[in-house]
Amino acid sequence: MISPGRSWREFPQRYRLEAEKCTECGKIHYPPRVTCSKCGARTFESLVLPREGKVVTFTVVRVPPAGFTEQTPLPIALVEVMDGVRLMVQLGDIADPDEIEVGMPVRLEFRRISSDGEAGLIFYGHKAVPSLDG
Amino acid sequence: MSVGIVGYGAFIPRRRIKLEEIAKVWGADAPSYKRGLQLHEKSVPGADEDTVTMSVEATRNAFARSGGIDPVEVGALYVGSESHPYAVKPSGTIVAEAIGATPDIHIADFEFACKAGTESMFVAQSLVRAGEVKYAVGIGADTSQGAPGDALEYSAAAGAAAFIFGDDDERNLAEILATYSWTTDTPDFWRREYMHYPRHGSRFTGEPAYFRTSMNSAKGIMEKAGLKPSDFAHAIFHQPNGKFPMRVGKKLGFTHEQLETGWLSPWLGNTYSGASPIGLTAVLDIAKPGDLVLITSFGSGAGSDSFVLRVTDRIEQVRDLAARTRPQLDTNQIYVDYGTYAKLRGKIRMAE
Amino acid sequence: MRDVAVVGVGVTDFGELWDKSLRTIWAEAALAALADAGVEKIDLITIGCMSPGLFVGQEHLASLLADELGMAGTAASRVESACASGGLALRTGFAEVASGLSDTVLVTGVEKMNDVDGADATYALGTAADQEWEGFHGITFPGLYAMLARAHMQRYGTTVEQFAAVAVKNHANGLLNPHAQYHLKLTVEAALQATMVADPLRLMDCSPVTDGAAALVLTTVEKAEKMAGNRPIVKISGSGLATDTISLANRDDLTELKAVRVAGERAYAMAGKKAEDLDVVEVHDCFTIAEIMATEALGLFGPGEGGKAAEDGLTAINGKIPVNTSGGLKSKGHPVGATGVAQAAEIVTQLRGEAGDRQVAGAKTGLAQNMGGSGGSSIVHILEVAS
Numbered sequence: 001m002i003s004p005g006r007s008w009r010e011f012p013q014r015y016r017l018e019a020e021k022c023t024e025c026g027k028i029h030y031p032p033r034v035t036c037s038k039c040g041a042r043t044f045e046s047l048v049l050p051r052e053g054k055v056v057t058f059t060v061v062r063v064p065p066a067g068f069t070e071q072t073p074l075p076i077a078l079v080e081v082m083d084g085v086r087l088m089v090q091l092g093d094i095a096d097p098d099e100i101e102v103g104m105p106v107r108l109e110f111r112r113i114s115s116d117g118e119a120g121l122i123f124y125g126h127k128a129v130p131s132l133d134g
Numbered sequence: 135m136s137v138g139i140v141g142y143g144a145f146i147p148r149r150r151i152k153l154e155e156i157a158k159v160w161g162a163d164a165p166s167y168k169r170g171l172q173l174h175e176k177s178v179p180g181a182d183e184d185t186v187t188m189s190v191e192a193t194r195n196a197f198a199r200s201g202g203i204d205p206v207e208v209g210a211l212y213v214g215s216e217s218h219p220y221a222v223k224p225s226g227t228i229v230a231e232a233i234g235a236t237p238d239i240h241i242a243d244f245e246f247a248c249k250a251g252t253e254s255m256f257v258a259q260s261l262v263r264a265g266e267v268k269y270a271v272g273i274g275a276d277t278s279q280g281a282p283g284d285a286l287e288y289s290a291a292a293g294a295a296a297f298i299f300g301d302d303d304e305r306n307l308a309e310i311l312a313t314y315s316w317t318t319d320t321p322d323f324w325r326r327e328y329m330h331y332p333r334h335g336s337r338f339t340g341e342p343a344y345f346r347t348s349m350n351s352a353k354g355i356m357e358k359a360g361l362k363p364s365d366f367a368h369a370i371f372h373q374p375n376g377k378f379p380m381r382v383g384k385k386l387g388f389t390h391e392q393l394e395t396g397w398l399s400p401w402l403g404n405t406y407s408g409a410s411p412i413g414l415t416a417v418l419d420i421a422k423p424g425d426l427v428l429i430t431s432f433g434s435g436a437g438s439d440s441f442v443l444r445v446t447d448r449i450e451q452v453r454d455l456a457a458r459t460r461p462q463l464d465t466n467q468i469y470v471d472y473g474t475y476a477k478l479r480g481k482i483r484m485a486e
Numbered sequence: 487m488r489d490v491a492v493v494g495v496g497v498t499d500f501g502e503l504w505d506k507s508l509r510t511i512w513a514e515a516a517l518a519a520l521a522d523a524g525v526e527k528i529d530l531i532t533i534g535c536m537s538p539g540l541f542v543g544q545e546h547l548a549s550l551l552a553d554e555l556g557m558a559g560t561a562a563s564r565v566e567s568a569c570a571s572g573g574l575a576l577r578t579g580f581a582e583v584a585s586g587l588s589d590t591v592l593v594t595g596v597e598k599m600n601d602v603d604g605a606d607a608t609y610a611l612g613t614a615a616d617q618e619w620e621g622f623h624g625i626t627f628p629g630l631y632a633m634l635a636r637a638h639m640q641r642y643g644t645t646v647e648q649f650a651a652v653a654v655k656n657h658a659n660g661l662l663n664p665h666a667q668y669h670l671k672l673t674v675e676a677a678l679q680a681t682m683v684a685d686p687l688r689l690m691d692c693s694p695v696t697d698g699a700a701a702l703v704l705t706t707v708e709k710a711e712k713m714a715g716n717r718p719i720v721k722i723s724g725s726g727l728a729t730d731t732i733s734l735a736n737r738d739d740l741t742e743l744k745a746v747r748v749a750g751e752r753a754y755a756m757a758g759k760k761a762e763d764l765d766v767v768e769v770h771d772c773f774t775i776a777e778i779m780a781t782e783a784l785g786l787f788g789p790g791e792g793g794k795a796a797e798d799g800l801t802a803i804n805g806k807i808p809v810n811t812s813g814g815l816k817s818k819g820h821p822v823g824a825t826g827v828a829q830a831a832e833i834v835t836q837l838r839g840e841a842g843d844r845q846v847a848g849a850k851t852g853l854a855q856n857m858g859g860s861g862g863s864s865i866v867h868i869l870e871v872a873s
Binding site for chain 2: 011015016070071090092093095109110111112113122124127132
Binding site: 062064076078086088125 | 604606608612618619620621622623624625628629630634636637640681684685686687731733734736
């Protein structure tokens with residue numbers, strides 16, 4: 001499970017969607033890393049990812065792993081929020097998994113992702129919910 | 135000096151359950167419950183929604199309307215709820231961390247049954263008025279529970295509203311002209327530590343609690359501010375069901391038209407600490423510059439916070455910068471049956 | 487570099503082996519390979535095992551298993567690359583013999599997966615993904631491959647019927663493999679109606695949870711010639727290893743298993759071979775879509791053509807290029823650390839002409855492709871009969 005220390009260390013990415021942009025070549029990394037995956041440079045500047053995106057691919061997990069067994073069916077997608085910046089997120093507020101489509105516009109919303117049982121910590125992050133008109 | 139609201143926002147979850155669905159399971163007569171409570175359906179939080187998540191999204195909406203306030207300039211943030219996710223560990227710190235307002239900030243969680251929201255608002259605006267902080271955020275949010283089969287199960291709902299207060303003429307969208315609180319020890323509704331569901335004094339929750347407290351609070355503020363009901367464009371009262379806010383409003387001398395915009399409970403249910411605050415956001419969504427607005431909350435135990443606000447010109451520039459409240463209530467609903475509702479609300483006993 | 491030969495093969499039954507622990511299953515395969523080789527002195531034992539820590543609470547297999555074989559004192563090393571751990575054990579052994587550091591190496595792979603329950607096994611397997619940025623959201627392995635499947639279907643029109651064709655073929659082959667976990671005759675209709683595991687992958691698209699072990703004995707071709715008797719000498723002529731981004735979010739192209747392509751290119755280059763030269767192939771069909779994508783990445787078929795090729799029977803035992811004559815991970819089972827070694831064992835058996843009902847007539851050159859996670863690592867070996 002996730003320890004308090006580890007969950008706290010990840011808040012900038014989980015809570016605020018903070019990413020890093022390579023100062024040499026401009027490639028954006030979410031989550032941040034030590035070395036730019038495109039040019040190998042090691043200096044970055046911080047930026048916050050936009051919260052609108054599109055579904056690139058997805059699945060609906062019908063047999064979830066330990067810690068998620070009460071969340072069946074569990075739709076999970078790769079969402080692209082900027083050119084070349086993709087992240088894996090659960091899809092939320094899905095009434096019927098048949099409504100999910102590749103290319104669907106989504107919005108990232110702050111949600112509970114999982115918790116360490118009834119007495120343990122709650123782990124928050126973002127899920128992608130369908131962008132609705134109106 | 136003009137202390138007022140510089141940003142506001144609400145968040146209502148998408149799921150709903152109709153009153154008939156609940157009545158069916160408990161063998162109750164749906165039509166008479168609907169008539170008696172003036173409720174049709176209520177909001178239901180998803181398994182991934184709680185007071186913290188709704189507060190974050192409502193607060194983000196408030197910042198969207200704030201004309202670019204940087205969250206690091208917020209000096210205080212308060213979350214009022216009777217369903218904080220942790221009994222010990224504040225909701226406020228998670229919300230503040232999520233919006234980027236930490237670490238140079240004062241944070242506390244409030245509770246006072248359904249008026250914890252206006253409590254946060256009261257303290258937040260007071261700090262601004264005292265010159266202690268530049269901006270302060272007051273949030274009311276709840277995902278409260280009603281015991282299975284109890285009358286409260288028909289109304290206990292989920293939602294959040296957030297307000298950013300400042301003394302900032304350029305950003306002010308509703309100036310606070312007066313505040314007033316009327317509070318006594320009145321044991322109408324309570325929940326003991328470690329118990330799952332609240333209990334209430336049935337009909338004692340009416341006249342001696344809700345009506346007496348709300349009326350004294352509203353009369354008190356109008357006297358303090360030298361105003362009468364006809365001076366107001368809108369009035370918002372606490373909404374434990376559809377009936378009480380209309381009745382108390384009319385008893386005080388307000389008309390249906392003045393009460394209508396802030397009256398969401400027939401379709402939303404009772405969002406407890408979010409109730410009158412969300413009603414206020416619905417009013418701000420359509421109010422005209424110069425409108426006077428009264429908001430009078432009620433929290434069992436019992437107390438009522440009142441505010442008189444005057445809407446400024448700026449309201450028209452900002453109301454569409456974030457999701458309005460009525461569309462969140464009236465569109466894109468996901469209806470659930472009682473079994474799903476019970477699962478989402480943790481009412482089913484799971485294996486250890 | 488010296489030429490390396492495989493002189494012994496040992497594979498246990500694969501399945502739910504309730505009465506056997508990790509060490510007993512492993513020892514059974516190890517002893518079988520040593521007996522098959524007729525060898526007693528070993529310079530090094532390599533062990534591929536993905537996660538003995540999570541599955542049975544045991545680490546330090548090098549010491550534990552050398553001891554179990556009565557060979558405490560022998561050099562030993564456990565290696566890990568998720569489900570490619572077995573292939574990595576083979577690569578490590580190959581490199582030791584080729585370089586001259588060791589003369590005779592016992593290459594092994596093992597996994598004991600049934601001492602934990604389903605949800606915990608899924609969790610353990612999930613550690614092959616990016617735990618922090620994929621696992622955090624509740625994704626599973628079927629879920630990751632389902633996402634790849636959907637991208638492949640979106641781009642190339644690959645169909646669920648084509649996935650089913652792969653499963654049907656591999657189960658048909660498994661019927662001919664006495665060690666396979668499942669001996670069942672599968673039809674396309676039954677595959678299409680099986681329980682959905684992660685849309686669009688169903689139960690019959692997924693390899694099972696399995697206990698099992700496999701082992702090989704490697705030595706120099708020179709030594710092998712002295713030991714061989716009448717058996718063909720099988721040498722490892724190519725070995726390629728590659729990685730790709732661990733998480734799907736960072737992949738360049740979701741429709742290509744780049745690690746497989748690059749590992750394959752490295753192996754083909756070392757062996758001086760091309761895809762057309764292969765007579766028999768074992769690929770890592772952890773999911774039916776993985777087989778389709780691996781055959782494309784190895785150049786057996788063009789991009790997007792793997793599904794149709796399977797549907798048209800090109801990969802059947804009597805097809806143009808037989809793939810997974812062992813029954814694949816799908817029907818033979820997938821004890822993760824053992825798989826890479828078991829795949830090579832099947833190729834050796836084919837090249838020796840000892841595959842019985844599964845024999846591909848005249849097989850002289852074969853390839854075994856092992857893969858970790860959702861394509862984060864891949865190891866390819868090319869084997870051929872030494873003239």
